[in-house]
Amino acid sequence: MRKKVLIISAAILVLAAIGGGVYYFVIRDDTPKKATVRPTNDVDYSSPDEEQQRQNAQLKKEIIEKNEKAHNPNPSESSNIDVSVIRADQWGKGQPFNLRVVINGTATGECLVELKKDGQPTISKTFPVTFEATSSGCKGADIPVSEFSVAGKWNLTLIVKNNTAQSSPVTRSVDITK
Amino acid sequence: MSIQSLITVPKKLVCLSLCALSLAITPGLLNATPAAALSGSDFKAGRILDDGVFYDKNAMNPDQIQQFLNSKVPNCDTNGTKPSEYGGGTRAQYGSAHGVPPPYKCIKDYREGTRSAAQIIYEAGQNNGINPQVLLALIQREQGLITDDWPWPVQYDWATGYGCPDTGPNHSINCDGYQGFTQQVDKAAWQFKLYAQNPNDYNFVPHRNNTIQWSPQPDCGSSTVYIENQATASLYNYAPYRPNQASLDNLYGTGDGCSAYANRNFWRWFNDWFGSGLAPPFNWQVTDLFIMDETKSQNMSTDRLHKGERLFVVVKGKNTGTEIWYRDGVNPARLGTWNPPDNKSEYCDVLWLQLDSHCNRAGKLVESQVNPGDTFHFETYIHAPNQGGQWRGWFRPVLEWRAWMTNDTNFHIYVNSTDYFDWAWKYFGVWTDSSKATPVDLNNLAAGQNIYVELKVKNESATIWKKNDTYPARLGTSQSQDRMSGSCLPSWISCNRPAAMSEDQVYPGQDATFAFNMKAPTQPGEYRERFKPVLEWKGWMRDDPNHIYMRVTH
Numbered sequence: 001m002r003k004k005v006l007i008i009s010a011a012i013l014v015l016a017a018i019g020g021g022v023y024y025f026v027i028r029d030d031t032p033k034k035a036t037v038r039p040t041n042d043v044d045y046s047s048p049d050e051e052q053q054r055q056n057a058q059l060k061k062e063i064i065e066k067n068e069k070a071h072n073p074n075p076s077e078s079s080n081i082d083v084s085v086i087r088a089d090q091w092g093k094g095q096p097f098n099l100r101v102v103i104n105g106t107a108t109g110e111c112l113v114e115l116k117k118d119g120q121p122t123i124s125k126t127f128p129v130t131f132e133a134t135s136s137g138c139k140g141a142d143i144p145v146s147e148f149s150v151a152g153k154w155n156l157t158l159i160v161k162n163n164t165a166q167s168s169p170v171t172r173s174v175d176i177t178k
Numbered sequence: 179m180s181i182q183s184l185i186t187v188p189k190k191l192v193c194l195s196l197c198a199l200s201l202a203i204t205p206g207l208l209n210a211t212p213a214a215a216l217s218g219s220d221f222k223a224g225r226i227l228d229d230g231v232f233y234d235k236n237a238m239n240p241d242q243i244q245q246f247l248n249s250k251v252p253n254c255d256t257n258g259t260k261p262s263e264y265g266g267g268t269r270a271q272y273g274s275a276h277g278v279p280p281p282y283k284c285i286k287d288y289r290e291g292t293r294s295a296a297q298i299i300y301e302a303g304q305n306n307g308i309n310p311q312v313l314l315a316l317i318q319r320e321q322g323l324i325t326d327d328w329p330w331p332v333q334y335d336w337a338t339g340y341g342c343p344d345t346g347p348n349h350s351i352n353c354d355g356y357q358g359f360t361q362q363v364d365k366a367a368w369q370f371k372l373y374a375q376n377p378n379d380y381n382f383v384p385h386r387n388n389t390i391q392w393s394p395q396p397d398c399g400s401s402t403v404y405i406e407n408q409a410t411a412s413l414y415n416y417a418p419y420r421p422n423q424a425s426l427d428n429l430y431g432t433g434d435g436c437s438a439y440a441n442r443n444f445w446r447w448f449n450d451w452f453g454s455g456l457a458p459p460f461n462w463q464v465t466d467l468f469i470m471d472e473t474k475s476q477n478m479s480t481d482r483l484h485k486g487e488r489l490f491v492v493v494k495g496k497n498t499g500t501e502i503w504y505r506d507g508v509n510p511a512r513l514g515t516w517n518p519p520d521n522k523s524e525y526c527d528v529l530w531l532q533l534d535s536h537c538n539r540a541g542k543l544v545e546s547q548v549n550p551g552d553t554f555h556f557e558t559y560i561h562a563p564n565q566g567g568q569w570r571g572w573f574r575p576v577l578e579w580r581a582w583m584t585n586d587t588n589f590h591i592y593v594n595s596t597d598y599f600d601w602a603w604k605y606f607g608v609w610t611d612s613s614k615a616t617p618v619d620l621n622n623l624a625a626g627q628n629i630y631v632e633l634k635v636k637n638e639s640a641t642i643w644k645k646n647d648t649y650p651a652r653l654g655t656s657q658s659q660d661r662m663s664g665s666c667l668p669s670w671i672s673c674n675r676p677a678a679m680s681e682d683q684v685y686p687g688q689d690a691t692f693a694f695n696m697k698a699p700t701q702p703g704e705y706r707e708r709f710k711p712v713l714e715w716k717g718w719m720r721d722d723p724n725h726i727y728m729r730v731t732h
Contacts, residue, residue: 041237041311042453045249048325055430056325057263063322064264064276067332082396086381086389086418100381102418104394107343107352131343133369133416134440137381 081105081167099141107131109162111138151178218426225406229551230457230498232409243296247286254284255328282328306367315448334359338366373412382414390420398436461499462583468492471640471686483562484599493556505543509580513540513556517572525560562595598720599639606633627698643684649716651679653692656710665696
């Protein structure tokens, strides 16, 4: 009887060892787990879990704080105006010159644009500052190519100002094709 | 050694064996990883969403949007009875201290006028061609409304952040104008439409390098990104900052001082809730199906066609995948038969491609090139099958020798093929002769009286009726069809054909005239003479209950 039990136990041990080996060397996938992106339009209708609820509470707190600042009855504008030129070019040869910028610090005021080239008349334009969705820019900042006396490299200077502040001048060289 | 000890040894051994066995077979469980979450490394700055997804306005219907909103806030804390997460007692107490007492209306229950939030979102998407999922992710990113179980009114007022530029101190936002949930959602969707309609009017444009700031903080600098599609350009136009690596490394948390979160959070919410924002390469969407008579003069219904009738078909849709389709070249885009693919179609027309062998290519692309997100057209002719009955022919675009479109739109054309052409009896007039000077009273006819009849009918078939053709349009006797009429006169073509059509040809939708003399019956009594048009040697029109009633009184 005891011998029988010993044999069975030994067999189990051998089987376990083989099983472990097979798992370790054959089945186990050691490749790093890549994050899965679900298929398009695979809508998740599940309820938020506890972690998501905690994140939602944190999100709400940030939104409360953001809204309290954003909806002050007398919102104050920044004392600094910063301008980033996103593009200053033409859509194609002979097309108007387009100036596209992101303005931080004001949603009012004007964009003062100057384009210079040695020996050529300077082009000066003013465009109103406007905002659309969540950022400000220079409204309709397009200059017909006919206003450029010659093609070639021109020096652009842009300043944005409102009643209380003014940006540092932004300069860059732009290529005009006619 | 006692009996007990004799038994104990193997017991230990058995236990050891079983433990080893269980360990051997359970490492998979011990090692199990939770369902993989989205990773910041999946974010592509130049391709946040594809056009095929962004502009898929039919991705969800109002019921599905409502179901989604319900799922994200299973229990609304309307009265603010839960403890405040931010201290100050209950939420009601905290809110009241901030000037916002209960009740709190969750977005699943929110209405403006007669419309629910789900309807407002759906209709904004429909009106502007924007995927409602885009609007849901935007609302969540801006105000967290989708998951909020005690939202404040101000969150609805500025639901999409529209009109809230970073103009305040230290680049905080100031909101102005466009207040209210409906206006916020409508304006956002409308703005997205404008970006696509006039890309050059805005900062960021697709298919070129763009300079994108990392954050509103000017010292953080910018990077150059090749924006691959209009959807991504539109997202940057709405919120002009690119997520930096720190914010992507901590996708569900915060990054560093140069992190901006709008586009990261949008992308994260979208992917977490709606799956990938990147369209499969070979995707299509049907937006319209036009079926006209073969002359293209009027729209046709396909539920009553004479077998063999020819129709002109236009399939209009959108390339919602990521591949460019070309009309010509090595992989031309064609409209192929489907279900099963490449089946020999019963609708085959002589103009189909590869007619000789397979009848499985209905037409080629009208446009020379269709980019992702662009509209395409296929134009072709089909025939109502010669065997009568109800038919469905499935079609799907194929980039020849490359790939079929992979999404199943169940697009098919239904045809009911019958033994008769369609027409309509309009009116008739009766006179003493063809001068039409003296009308005849059909209730008071003399026996054998000669009368002149003009019958107007409408061609409701898909076929042009022609007077002098291989298949001339004539008026025939009906009920019973082709019978020899007692009203026959020598002027008739034959006693079962009172007249040829007066007009040279009559297009679908136009009226035809049949004018002829006929003889009243020779015995007093009431009579009904029935006619219907026939395209000789091609097919009969269907029977019509209208008829010419005659009463012979003397």
